[in-house]
């Protein structure tokens with residue numbers, strides 16, 4: 519089955535990741551067009567929803583740092599392509615600025631991160647990241663998770679700054695952070711190195727990578743749900 523998916527993607531001259539996104543479009547849209555995102559885009563978002571998301575995401579990003587480091591280590595060890603290492607290193611480097619940005623935003627919104635308790639959806643998501651850090655988890659599967667985590671944010675926030683959006687001015691910077699063109703190009707670079715990797719993957723690895731994509735999308739939906747008091 520996975521061989522057929524690969525052949526179809528080749529035939530259409532698209533990567534396997536694109537085939538997956540087309541196949542799982544409704545689930546993917548549930549994450550990238552989540553009611554929280556749509557409420558930012560149409561300007562009806564409640565400030566407590568935004569603050570909940572911001573505080574929970576800060577905790578997530580702190581857990582994301584060692585995860586990205588583990589992806590980088592796997593790329594250094596297992597990839598024969600230096601592009602992989604450079605792209606992942608770029609993502610890693612930008613996390614320092616991201617953490618500083620979260621701290622500035624916390625000041626702006628009167629949030630004290632030290633008082634924030636991680637919610638269940640966040641704990642579960644961070645647990646998944648932790649499990650993926652194991653050297654036993656294949657590099658291709660880990661890279662799939664990494665790309666999926668980044669691209670869901672990119673597509674979600676880009677939607678909030680597209681023409682016609684009514685995103686409140688005070689939230690524009692947040693949306694720009696992940697919705698900007700540079701972040702979009704970085705996601706495309708990740709997708710490209712992942713597609714190359716998937717070309718060489720075994721049937722079993724392909725199956726696991728596709729399941730991982732679905733798992734990440736599901737966690738992202740639960741993550742957005744927290745902002746709406748829905749845990």
Ligand SMILES: Cc1ncc(CN)c(N)n1
Nearest residue numbers: 575578579667668671741
């Ligand atoms: C939950 C979540 N998913 C993705 C991202 C983008 N790195 C994030 N900051 N938070």
